[in-house]
Amino acid sequence: MVETFNDLMLGFSVAFQPQILMYAFGGCIIGTLVGMMPGLGPLAGISLLLPATFGLNPIVAIVLLAGVYYGAMYGGSTTSILMRIPGEAASVMTCVDGYAMTQNGRAGPALAIAAIGSFFAGTVGVIGLMLLAPTLATFALRFGPPEYTALLLMGLFVLAYMSGGSMLKTLAMAIFGLLLGMIGIDIMSGYTRFSFGIVELGDGVGIVSVAVGLFGISEILLTAGNQDTPQVQKPTLRELIPSKEEFRLSAGPIMRGSLLGFMIGIIPGSAHIISSFVSYGIERRMSKHPERFGNGAIEGVAGPESANNAAATGAFVPMLALGIPTSPVTAVMIAAIMIHGISPGPMLIQEQPELFWGFVASMYVGNLVLLILNLPMVGLFVNLLRIPYAYMYPCILAFCILGVYSVSNSIIDVWIMLVMGGVGYVLRKFHYDLAPVALGLVLGPMLELSLRQSLALSGGEYGIFLERPIAMTMFGLGGLLLLLALKPLIFKSKDWRSKVGLEDEAD
Amino acid sequence: MKLKHITFAVFGALAAAGVHAQDAFPSRGVTMIVPFPPGGVADTTGRPTAAIMEKYLKQTVTITNRPGAGGAVGNAAVANAKPDGYTMLMGLSSVSVIPEADKLFNRKPAYTLEQLDPIALISADPMILVVHPSLPVKTVKEVIALAKKNDGELSFSSSGVYGALHMPMEMFMHAAKIKLRHVPTTGGGPAITQLLGGHVTMTAGGPAAISPHVKAGKLRTIVSWGDDRHPNYPDVPTFKESGYDITYYIWAGLFVPHGTPESVTKVLRDAVRKGVADPEFKSQMTKINSPIKYMDAPDFQKYWDADAKRLAAVVKIVGKVGK
Numbered sequence: 052m053v054e055t056f057n058d059l060m061l062g063f064s065v066a067f068q069p070q071i072l073m074y075a076f077g078g079c080i081i082g083t084l085v086g087m088m089p090g091l092g093p094l095a096g097i098s099l100l101l102p103a104t105f106g107l108n109p110i111v112a113i114v115l116l117a118g119v120y121y122g123a124m125y126g127g128s129t130t131s132i133l134m135r136i137p138g139e140a141a142s143v144m145t146c147v148d149g150y151a152m153t154q155n156g157r158a159g160p161a162l163a164i165a166a167i168g169s170f171f172a173g174t175v176g177v178i179g180l181m182l183l184a185p186t187l188a189t190f191a192l193r194f195g196p197p198e199y200t201a202l203l204l205m206g207l208f209v210l211a212y213m214s215g216g217s218m219l220k221t222l223a224m225a226i227f228g229l230l231l232g233m234i235g236i237d238i239m240s241g242y243t244r245f246s247f248g249i250v251e252l253g254d255g256v257g258i259v260s261v262a263v264g265l266f267g268i269s270e271i272l273l274t275a276g277n278q279d280t281p282q283v284q285k286p287t288l289r290e291l292i293p294s295k296e297e298f299r300l301s302a303g304p305i306m307r308g309s310l311l312g313f314m315i316g317i318i319p320g321s322a323h324i325i326s327s328f329v330s331y332g333i334e335r336r337m338s339k340h341p342e343r344f345g346n347g348a349i350e351g352v353a354g355p356e357s358a359n360n361a362a363a364t365g366a367f368v369p370m371l372a373l374g375i376p377t378s379p380v381t382a383v384m385i386a387a388i389m390i391h392g393i394s395p396g397p398m399l400i401q402e403q404p405e406l407f408w409g410f411v412a413s414m415y416v417g418n419l420v421l422l423i424l425n426l427p428m429v430g431l432f433v434n435l436l437r438i439p440y441a442y443m444y445p446c447i448l449a450f451c452i453l454g455v456y457s458v459s460n461s462i463i464d465v466w467i468m469l470v471m472g473g474v475g476y477v478l479r480k481f482h483y484d485l486a487p488v489a490l491g492l493v494l495g496p497m498l499e500l501s502l503r504q505s506l507a508l509s510g511g512e513y514g515i516f517l518e519r520p521i522a523m524t525m526f527g528l529g530g531l532l533l534l535l536a537l538k539p540l541i542f543k544s545k546d547w548r549s550k551v552g553l554e555d556e557a558d
Numbered sequence: 559m560k561l562k563h564i565t566f567a568v569f570g571a572l573a574a575a576g577v578h579a580q581d582a583f584p585s586r587g588v589t590m591i592v593p594f595p596p597g598g599v600a601d602t603t604g605r606p607t608a609a610i611m612e613k614y615l616k617q618t619v620t621i622t623n624r625p626g627a628g629g630a631v632g633n634a635a636v637a638n639a640k641p642d643g644y645t646m647l648m649g650l651s652s653v654s655v656i657p658e659a660d661k662l663f664n665r666k667p668a669y670t671l672e673q674l675d676p677i678a679l680i681s682a683d684p685m686i687l688v689v690h691p692s693l694p695v696k697t698v699k700e701v702i703a704l705a706k707k708n709d710g711e712l713s714f715s716s717s718g719v720y721g722a723l724h725m726p727m728e729m730f731m732h733a734a735k736i737k738l739r740h741v742p743t744t745g746g747g748p749a750i751t752q753l754l755g756g757h758v759t760m761t762a763g764g765p766a767a768i769s770p771h772v773k774a775g776k777l778r779t780i781v782s783w784g785d786d787r788h789p790n791y792p793d794v795p796t797f798k799e800s801g802y803d804i805t806y807y808i809w810a811g812l813f814v815p816h817g818t819p820e821s822v823t824k825v826l827r828d829a830v831r832k833g834v835a836d837p838e839f840k841s842q843m844t845k846i847n848s849p850i851k852y853m854d855a856p857d858f859q860k861y862w863d864a865d866a867k868r869l870a871a872v873v874k875i876v877g878k879v880g881k
Binding site for chain 2 (some may be wrong): 098099101102105192193194195196236238239240241242243248250251253254319320369373374375376377379382383385386387389390391392394395396397398399459460461500504507508510
């Protein structure tokens with residue numbers, strides 16, 4: 052404990068050097084701006100900035116990139132809440148209740164709670180990273196393909212709690228998402244599926260362009276189709292601050308979201324994306340008034356936002372403790388330090404204490420900077436809503452196209468976004484929920500990959516799922532959850548579903 | 559974003575200047591397309607190369623990442639670009655595999671090798687076979703014996719089917735007449751993660767990527783696919799020494815679209831030749847742990863032809879195995 056404290060002091064002595072502090076600050080600001088660009092999320096943000104770090108020293112480089120990463124997570128929630136445009140897959144759930152809150156005139160509290168939740172989750176994540184990194188990392192390595200499959204299947208069960216509408220419609224949308232996830236090169240054979248000769252479709256349909264289209268573009272289209280122009284909001288100062296009730300409701304979700312997010316985040320791979328979906332599902336399940344979800348429940352913002360920020364920090368555990376790039380984001384970060392001749396590995400913490408502890412300390416600083424930066428900005432952001440729609444929406448559309456294009460310089464991504472915008476418009480006219488599409492698209496390729504990897508490992512024997520204790524436990528839990536979800540269907544008892552009407556925004 | 563602004567600024571400035579100096583290549587900025595995301599081997603090799611070429615071309619060399627479909631998107635973009643020398647490709651060895659895989663599935667190839675002309679080979683590194691340290695094997699003979707004993711039950715992870723980690727393993731399996739289970743992942747990092755977690759038995763790894771794990775005793779080196787022993791791994795024998803005639807290098811080289819005039823390619827070749835000898839470039843490449851292996855266009859063409867032929871043969875073997 053004393054040692055950790057001393058190490059942390061070393062870290063702060065690094066993090067408080069004026070130059071590093073400046074870069075941490077700069078990174079957070081750039082990140083926030085990048086995150087607010089529709090379609091540009093954390094990964095795109097740090098990828099675009101990576102070349103600029105080559106001339107810096109490794110500590111500064113990683114501090115800057117971490118700042119951008121966090122900043123983009125924060126910034127992404129801003130556009131989700133205000134304009135229903137997710138910056139990345141993890142903020143899809145925030146779009147649902149966050150935007151509903153904006154329509155109810157509660158944009159300020161939603162933004163404030165998102166910022167506070169993210170700060171809390173980020174801090175929990177850093178503490179976890181600091182105290183438990185080596186232990187957790189070794190445990191996380193035990194997550195092989197079968198364990199991953201079990202985890203993702205549990206993620207699928209969350210669907211049952213995701214939408215307020217009819218179960219049939221929810222499942223239909225989830226299947227639509229899963230089918231979209233089938234597009235692309237088959238991982239086992241190299242065969243290209245449903246690509247229609249378009250080389251770019253070989254990698255499948257990107258979740259970001261789909262999410263921006265389904266949620267953002269469809270909203271613009273729906274508004275344009277309204278008979279009368281929607282009222283421009285004129286928020287007052289009092290409406291910016293969350294009420295006591297809202298704080299009370301958010302405390303639990305923030306705490307649960309932080310823990311859940313961190314646990315999912317440390318698992319190697321891209322599972323952290325599902326943390327916000329799972330958190331949403333859990334909050335809805337635990338709520339006494341699940342019917343409020345989808346219509347502006349603050350818990351639906353607090354939980355997922357905390358979960359995705361904690362998961363973001365958790366993802367650094369295997370990267371720093373083992374030196375392995377387990378997800379695209381950490382791969383870019385590792386490249387940023389490798390270019391300086393440091394090869395991150397299991398010995399990184401011992402060999403480069405200044406880098407590790409400086410990074411940890413700068414995450415504390417970065418989280419604080421973002422909170423200080425974002426809370427006063429809530430007022431400014433909310434005032435964006437004063438801009439008449441006739442001016443704001445064309446700008447948003449232009450930014451969406453720019454943002455989605457610049458992720459991988461691909462015009463195909465722009466087309467996917469536009470087509471999905473049309474699809475989203477039609478689906479919403481018919482009262483379908485869109486979040487299950489996003490979850491399906493996120494889970495589909497990951498589930499297929501891990502299932503087929505497991506079967507490749509076992510030579511086709513399904514027994515592999517029963518031989519591994521972690522996988523077994525998770526399957527058991529998942530089965531239990533499924534039974535609980537089926538109970539009302541079997542016993543025909545009235546559950547909350549019958550009380551819930553769909554979002555009637557389409558009318 | 560920043561890069562793009564610079565590109566626009568440069569294009570703007572040079573559009574004016576270009577009118578006067580149209581005859582001498584390059585009269586404006588040159589684009590180097592990297593068919594992989596930032597941070598990968600192609601990117602980390604491409605950036606110092608672009609920087610050093612700028613110095614000798616006296617024009618900006620801008621990197622554009624065009625990732626997708628294992629490099630096919632970026633490779634095809636250059637193959638179909640205007641052959642004027644203003645669009646170059648930093649391609650990896652996988653450039654020769656993709657058209658072969660296309661043939662295998664009877665699909666319209668995204669590009670053909672004839673559409674690309676080599677400029678220079680920049681770097682090449684052999685793959686090294688690594689196993690989990692809990693495995694009771696230290697030599698390639700023991701690995702093969704173990705694989706034969708557990709017929710078809712050992713496994714290896716790769717960066718993806720037909721990828722840089724898959725091809726050498728197929729060569730090994732074919733040469734040693736053993737069967738291993740193939741577990742493809744989504745990249746070099748995840749492939750090593752699978753091995754570190756003990757989920758698979760072995761993998762082929764790049765010398766730089768495996769180095770910290772080997773030093774920490776988390777992975778054990780067995781044998782390398784090099785022609786000679788690797789300078790950083792003097793104790794690791796090659797397949798050739800062990801009696802198997804297989805080699806596999808993951809290399810990075812510069813290409814232009816076919817039909818680029820010789821006067822233009824000459825300028826580019828000169829710039830690379832001067833660049834690779836520059837101490838600045840050498841120190842950058844040492845930092846990223848990537849050995850420079852320079853070959854000018856004629857030699858590179860021969861090297862590439864031989865490599866492509868070898869890889870095409872492997873793709874055919876895999877294709878048959880898969881069916």
